[in-house]
Amino acid sequence: DGGITQSPKYLFRKEGQNVTLSCEQNLNHDAMYWYRQDPGQGLRLIYYSQIVNDFQKGDIAEGYSVSREKKESFPLTVTSAQKNPTAFYLCASSTFSTQGRLFGYTFGSGTRLTVV
Amino acid sequence: DQQVKQNSPSLSVQEGRISILNCDYTNSMFDYFLWYKKYPAEGPTFLISISSIKDKNEDGRFTVFLNKSAKHLSLHIVPSQPGDSAVYFCAASANTGNQFYFGTGTSLTVIP
Secondary structure, eight states, X not given: OXXXXXXXXXXXXXXXXXXXXXXXXXXXXXXXXXXXXXXTSOEEEEEEEEETTEEEXXXXXXXXXXXXXXXXXXXXXXXXXXSOXXXXXXXXXXXXXXXXOBOOOEEOOOXXXXXX | OOSEEOOOSEXXXXXXXXXXXXXXXXXXXXXXXXXXXXXXXXXXXXXXXXXXXXXXXXXXXEEEEEETTTTEEEEEESXXXXXXXXXXXXXXXXXXXXXXXXXXXXXXXXXX
Protein backbone atom coordinates (compact mmCIF):
# COMPACT_ATOMS: atom_id res chain seq x y z
CA ASP A 1 0.00 0.00 0.00
CA GLY A 2 1.27 3.44 -0.89
CA GLY A 3 1.48 5.93 1.89
CA ILE A 4 3.53 8.23 4.03
CA THR A 5 5.12 7.01 7.25
CA GLN A 6 6.26 9.09 10.15
CA SER A 7 8.30 7.71 13.00
CA PRO A 8 8.37 7.57 15.90
CA LYS A 9 4.80 8.22 16.99
CA TYR A 10 5.95 9.70 20.31
CA LEU A 11 9.33 11.25 21.04
CA PHE A 12 10.79 12.71 24.19
CA ARG A 13 13.75 15.03 24.15
CA LYS A 14 15.81 16.61 26.84
CA GLU A 15 16.38 20.33 26.65
CA GLY A 16 19.49 21.17 24.66
CA GLN A 17 19.38 18.05 22.51
CA ASN A 18 18.78 17.82 18.79
CA VAL A 19 16.27 15.25 17.60
CA THR A 20 15.35 14.01 14.12
CA LEU A 21 11.86 13.07 12.98
CA SER A 22 11.55 10.64 10.12
CA CYS A 23 9.22 10.94 7.13
CA GLU A 24 9.18 8.40 4.30
CA GLN A 25 6.76 8.15 1.38
CA ASN A 26 6.33 5.53 -1.34
CA LEU A 27 3.80 7.52 -3.37
CA ASN A 28 6.42 8.78 -5.83
CA HIS A 29 5.44 12.32 -4.86
CA ASP A 30 7.77 15.15 -5.79
CA ALA A 31 6.87 17.57 -3.01
CA MET A 32 7.15 17.02 0.72
CA TYR A 33 6.22 19.27 3.62
CA TRP A 34 6.64 19.60 7.36
CA TYR A 35 3.95 21.24 9.47
CA ARG A 36 3.65 21.90 13.14
CA GLN A 37 0.31 21.83 14.95
CA ASP A 38 -0.25 23.69 18.21
CA PRO A 39 -3.61 24.07 19.93
CA GLY A 40 -5.60 26.92 18.40
CA GLN A 41 -2.97 27.68 15.76
CA GLY A 42 -3.80 25.27 13.02
CA LEU A 43 -1.07 23.94 10.77
CA ARG A 44 2.02 26.07 10.34
CA LEU A 45 4.55 25.33 7.61
CA ILE A 46 8.12 24.67 8.72
CA TYR A 47 9.92 23.58 5.53
CA TYR A 48 9.03 22.17 2.15
CA SER A 49 10.84 20.56 -0.73
CA GLN A 50 9.73 20.23 -4.34
CA ILE A 51 12.71 18.28 -5.65
CA VAL A 52 15.64 16.30 -4.33
CA ASN A 53 18.47 18.36 -2.84
CA ASP A 54 16.35 21.49 -2.70
CA PHE A 55 14.12 22.88 0.04
CA GLN A 56 12.62 26.17 1.15
CA LYS A 57 11.81 27.71 4.51
CA GLY A 58 8.22 28.01 5.56
CA ASP A 59 6.70 30.43 8.03
CA ILE A 60 8.37 29.03 11.16
CA ALA A 61 11.72 27.56 10.02
CA GLU A 62 13.84 28.97 12.84
CA GLY A 63 15.31 26.23 15.01
CA TYR A 64 14.63 23.50 12.44
CA SER A 65 16.63 21.92 9.64
CA VAL A 66 15.80 19.45 6.87
CA SER A 67 17.45 17.45 4.12
CA ARG A 68 16.15 15.89 0.92
CA GLU A 69 18.79 13.45 -0.29
CA LYS A 70 16.23 10.99 -1.65
CA LYS A 71 12.84 11.55 -3.20
CA GLU A 72 11.25 9.24 -0.67
CA SER A 73 12.67 10.80 2.48
CA PHE A 74 12.40 14.21 4.13
CA PRO A 75 13.70 14.11 7.72
CA LEU A 76 13.22 17.06 10.06
CA THR A 77 15.75 17.93 12.76
CA VAL A 78 14.52 19.94 15.72
CA THR A 79 17.58 21.70 17.05
CA SER A 80 18.30 23.06 20.49
CA ALA A 81 17.75 26.53 19.02
CA GLN A 82 14.01 25.87 18.76
CA LYS A 83 12.61 27.64 21.81
CA ASN A 84 9.34 25.79 22.16
CA PRO A 85 9.61 22.45 20.38
CA THR A 86 6.84 20.59 22.18
CA ALA A 87 4.18 20.08 19.49
CA PHE A 88 2.57 17.66 17.09
CA TYR A 89 4.53 17.42 13.84
CA LEU A 90 2.97 16.42 10.54
CA CYS A 91 4.67 15.43 7.33
CA ALA A 92 2.83 15.60 4.01
CA SER A 93 3.54 14.88 0.38
CA SER A 94 2.01 15.85 -2.90
CA THR A 95 2.67 16.05 -6.59
CA PHE A 96 1.93 18.35 -9.48
CA SER A 97 -0.21 17.98 -12.57
CA THR A 98 1.33 18.40 -16.00
CA GLN A 99 0.00 21.98 -15.89
CA GLY A 100 1.82 22.63 -12.64
CA ARG A 101 -1.22 22.43 -10.39
CA LEU A 102 -0.44 21.13 -6.89
CA PHE A 103 -2.63 18.25 -5.86
CA GLY A 104 -3.91 17.89 -2.33
CA TYR A 105 -1.63 16.61 0.39
CA THR A 106 -1.36 13.13 1.76
CA PHE A 107 -0.44 13.36 5.43
CA GLY A 108 1.44 11.02 7.71
CA SER A 109 0.05 10.07 11.09
CA GLY A 110 2.23 12.57 12.94
CA THR A 111 4.89 12.60 15.66
CA ARG A 112 4.21 14.02 19.11
CA LEU A 113 7.42 15.60 20.41
CA THR A 114 7.70 16.45 24.08
CA VAL A 115 10.61 18.23 25.68
CA VAL A 116 11.31 16.98 29.20
CA ASP B 1 -0.83 37.22 8.03
CA GLN B 2 -3.41 34.44 7.99
CA GLN B 3 -4.66 34.04 4.41
CA VAL B 4 -7.21 31.38 5.30
CA LYS B 5 -9.41 31.88 8.33
CA GLN B 6 -11.81 29.72 10.24
CA ASN B 7 -13.41 32.03 12.74
CA SER B 8 -15.32 29.43 14.71
CA PRO B 9 -12.94 27.36 16.87
CA SER B 10 -15.71 24.98 17.85
CA LEU B 11 -19.20 23.88 16.89
CA SER B 12 -21.69 21.53 18.59
CA VAL B 13 -24.54 19.92 16.68
CA GLN B 14 -27.17 17.33 17.52
CA GLU B 15 -26.96 14.02 15.72
CA GLY B 16 -29.07 14.05 12.57
CA ARG B 17 -28.95 17.82 12.16
CA ILE B 18 -26.88 19.81 9.69
CA SER B 19 -23.34 20.95 10.52
CA ILE B 20 -22.09 24.05 8.73
CA LEU B 21 -18.40 24.89 8.93
CA ASN B 22 -17.19 28.16 7.47
CA CYS B 23 -13.93 29.34 5.98
CA ASP B 24 -12.83 32.72 4.60
CA TYR B 25 -9.79 33.58 2.52
CA THR B 26 -8.11 36.81 1.56
CA ASN B 27 -5.94 35.92 -1.43
CA SER B 28 -7.87 36.36 -4.68
CA MET B 29 -5.36 34.10 -6.45
CA PHE B 30 -6.62 31.05 -4.56
CA ASP B 31 -8.60 28.84 -6.93
CA TYR B 32 -8.52 25.38 -5.39
CA PHE B 33 -9.89 24.52 -1.97
CA LEU B 34 -9.82 21.43 0.19
CA TRP B 35 -11.39 20.28 3.43
CA TYR B 36 -9.54 17.90 5.72
CA LYS B 37 -10.79 16.02 8.76
CA LYS B 38 -8.49 15.33 11.68
CA TYR B 39 -8.85 13.11 14.72
CA PRO B 40 -6.59 13.67 17.77
CA ALA B 41 -3.05 12.32 17.42
CA GLU B 42 -3.65 11.39 13.77
CA GLY B 43 -2.82 13.02 10.47
CA PRO B 44 -5.53 14.93 8.56
CA THR B 45 -7.41 12.99 5.91
CA PHE B 46 -8.82 14.48 2.75
CA LEU B 47 -12.57 15.01 2.75
CA ILE B 48 -13.70 17.03 -0.26
CA SER B 49 -12.40 19.61 -2.71
CA ILE B 50 -13.73 22.36 -4.92
CA SER B 51 -12.27 24.29 -7.82
CA SER B 52 -13.10 27.92 -8.44
CA ILE B 53 -14.86 27.03 -11.69
CA LYS B 54 -17.61 25.50 -9.55
CA ASP B 55 -19.73 26.87 -6.74
CA LYS B 56 -20.78 23.53 -5.28
CA ASN B 57 -19.41 20.03 -4.93
CA GLU B 58 -21.16 17.09 -3.28
CA ASP B 59 -19.90 13.78 -1.98
CA GLY B 60 -22.45 11.80 -0.04
CA ARG B 61 -23.29 13.63 3.19
CA PHE B 62 -20.68 16.30 2.51
CA THR B 63 -21.21 19.38 0.34
CA VAL B 64 -18.83 22.27 -0.11
CA PHE B 65 -20.08 25.65 -1.33
CA LEU B 66 -17.83 28.35 -2.75
CA ASN B 67 -18.74 32.04 -2.96
CA LYS B 68 -15.89 33.62 -4.88
CA SER B 69 -17.14 37.19 -4.64
CA ALA B 70 -17.28 36.91 -0.85
CA LYS B 71 -14.09 34.81 -0.68
CA HIS B 72 -16.00 32.35 1.45
CA LEU B 73 -16.52 28.64 1.46
CA SER B 74 -18.55 26.39 3.68
CA LEU B 75 -18.77 22.68 4.38
CA HIS B 76 -22.19 21.20 5.03
CA ILE B 77 -22.55 17.81 6.68
CA VAL B 78 -26.02 16.35 6.66
CA PRO B 79 -27.11 14.38 8.54
CA SER B 80 -24.38 14.78 11.15
CA GLN B 81 -23.20 11.62 12.89
CA PRO B 82 -21.19 11.14 16.11
CA GLY B 83 -18.29 9.78 14.04
CA ASP B 84 -18.06 13.19 12.37
CA SER B 85 -16.72 14.65 15.62
CA ALA B 86 -13.26 15.87 14.68
CA VAL B 87 -11.30 18.99 13.78
CA TYR B 88 -11.95 20.24 10.25
CA PHE B 89 -9.39 22.29 8.35
CA CYS B 90 -9.95 24.18 5.16
CA ALA B 91 -7.01 24.75 2.84
CA ALA B 92 -6.44 26.81 -0.28
CA SER B 93 -3.89 27.07 -3.05
CA ALA B 94 -3.26 29.16 -6.14
CA ASN B 95 -2.83 27.76 -9.63
CA THR B 96 0.92 28.33 -9.66
CA GLY B 97 1.35 27.83 -5.95
CA ASN B 98 3.64 25.30 -4.32
CA GLN B 99 1.84 24.93 -1.02
CA PHE B 100 -1.58 24.89 0.57
CA TYR B 101 -2.53 27.45 3.18
CA PHE B 102 -4.53 26.15 6.11
CA GLY B 103 -7.09 27.67 8.41
CA THR B 104 -6.84 27.22 12.16
CA GLY B 105 -9.49 24.52 12.23
CA THR B 106 -12.98 24.08 13.66
CA SER B 107 -13.62 21.39 16.26
CA LEU B 108 -16.96 19.76 15.54
CA THR B 109 -18.79 17.81 18.24
CA VAL B 110 -21.85 15.82 17.21
CA ILE B 111 -23.98 15.07 20.24
CA PRO B 112 -25.81 11.71 20.17
